[in-house]
Amino acid sequence: MERILKEVLDTNRKYVNYGQVASYIPELKNAHRDDLGICIIDKDNNVYKVGDCETKFTIQSISKTIVLAMALMDNDWIDVFSKVGMEPSGDPFNSIMKLETNDTKKPCNPMINAGAIVTTSLIKGATPQEKEERMLKFFRRLAKNDNIGINYDVYESEKVSGDRNRAMAYLLKNDGFIDGDVEEVLDLYFKQCSLEIDAVDLARIGMNLASYGIDVENGERLISERVSRMVKTFMVTCGMYDASGEFAIKVGIPAKSGVGGGIMASVPNSMGIGVYGPSLDKKGNSVAGVKILEDLSKKLNLNIF
Numbered sequence: 001m002e003r004i005l006k007e008v009l010d011t012n013r014k015y016v017n018y019g020q021v022a023s024y025i026p027e028l029k030n031a032h033r034d035d036l037g038i039c040i041i042d043k044d045n046n047v048y049k050v051g052d053c054e055t056k057f058t059i060q061s062i063s064k065t066i067v068l069a070m071a072l073m074d075n076d077w078i079d080v081f082s083k084v085g086m087e088p089s090g091d092p093f094n095s096i097m098k099l100e101t102n103d104t105k106k107p108c109n110p111m112i113n114a115g116a117i118v119t120t121s122l123i124k125g126a127t128p129q130e131k132e133e134r135m136l137k138f139f140r141r142l143a144k145n146d147n148i149g150i151n152y153d154v155y156e157s158e159k160v161s162g163d164r165n166r167a168m169a170y171l172l173k174n175d176g177f178i179d180g181d182v183e184e185v186l187d188l189y190f191k192q193c194s195l196e197i198d199a200v201d202l203a204r205i206g207m208n209l210a211s212y213g214i215d216v217e218n219g220e221r222l223i224s225e226r227v228s229r230m231v232k233t234f235m236v237t238c239g240m241y242d243a244s245g246e247f248a249i250k251v252g253i254p255a256k257s258g259v260g261g262g263i264m265a266s267v268p269n270s271m272g273i274g275v276y277g278p279s280l281d282k283k284g285n286s287v288a289g290v291k292i293l294e295d296l297s298k299k300l301n302l303n304i305f
Contacts, residue, residue: 001048004299005038009051012036012291019279019287022259027157031057031261031278036288038296039203039274043210045217052276053199058154060258061093061284062202063139063192064116065209065231065239070138071110071122072227080122082106083177084115086234093241093284105175111238111256114168120192121178121185128184135192142208142222143201144215155194162190193258199274202264206272209235209254232266240290243283251293252303263289267302 013036022028037051071080089108107115125131140148169186172178178185207216209232213223223231235254240247247255253273255265261278263286275293277286297303 001040001046002050004296005040005048005050008292008295008299009036009038012288012295015288015291016277016279019281021261021278022280022284025154025157025161025259027151027154028058028260028278033279035261036277036292037199037275038292039199040271041200041203041207041216042271043207043216043269047200047203049200049203053274055276056151056196056198057262057276057278058151058193058258058260059195059197059202059262060193060260061111061113061116061241062256062258062260062262062264063195064111064119065235065256065264066139066142066205067116067123067135067192068110068119068234069223069227069231070135071119072230073224074124075122077226077230080119083122084110084118088238088244089242106177107172109234109238111234111241113165114172117165117169117185117189118172118177120189121180123188128188131188132191135188136195139195139197139205142205143197144204144217145197145201148195148197148201150191151194151196154196155190158190158193159187162186165189197262199262199276202262202274202276203272204274206264206266206274208272210266210268210270210272212268232268235266240285241283243281243285243290247285247290247293248305251290251297252305253293253297254304255293257285257289259284261286261289263293265293268304270302 037053039049213228232254239256265273275289
């Protein structure tokens with residue numbers, strides 16, 4: 001497996017030159033465009049990795065999958081989807097347009113920023129600190145890594161540059177989709193996006209989703225089967241921003257990307273994949289990361305369709 005991973009990485013390394021690191025969050029400009037790594041963890045708990053798999057980066061939008069799982073476990077799913085939709089938006093992840101133009105005014109899905117801010121607001125906790133602690137504990141448990149924490153430089157950068165997210169949140173509050181203090185919700189949202197992980201962490205979380213919420217190492221249930229199915233479905237339909245349809249056709253694996261350069265993929269009952277490559281295309285996806293997953297899907301026959 002590692003020979004295949006090295007071959008795929010070497011073949012697609014050239015694509016790092018086709019994109020740029022994210023710059024709209026100033027701190028993300030510090031990433032090295034040439035970094036590239038792949039990790040696979042399979043259902044037998046074997047770990048295969050090549051390249052820059054232990055390079056730390058912030059999880060960004062990949063966090064939306066896990067926070068959605070938390071929101072669905074903390075609340076009745078009917079209540080969650082009364083506040084956020086289930087359909088692809090067809091718009092960029094940070095678009096604000098449909099909050100004003102669609103009939104219901106609710107966000108189209110939990111994988112765009114507006115929808116993710118809503119699901120973050122649904123995490124249970126008596127205080128902001130309790131919500132943050134629960135979120136951190138859940139991420140660490142899924143990744144089996146107690147060292148996962150918040151990159152406070154990125155968090156502060158997100159907070160300072162987050163006016164578009166702030167505008168969304170206040171619109172959502174005005175229209176009744178967010179309860180409680182908007183700034184507290186935004187603060188937790190910026191923190192979840194600023195969690196620092198690596199490709200191995202992503203592969204582990206991806207495997208836990210691939211196994212329908214059961215830890216393949218010890219058999220512990222971490223997420224309910226129903227919730228894990230819902231999360232993977234959103235990954236297929238909305239996980240790669242407004243390139244999700246093309247990705248589903250070319251790769252055919254549930255996946256979620258983030259502008260920190262990560263992609264987390266879950267092949268049901270088979271494996272979790274973590275890819276890191278911070279050189280992004282115009283839609284916010286890792287250029288080389290997408291190409292790597294295309295090749296892996298073909299070589300290992302991973303397409304679920």
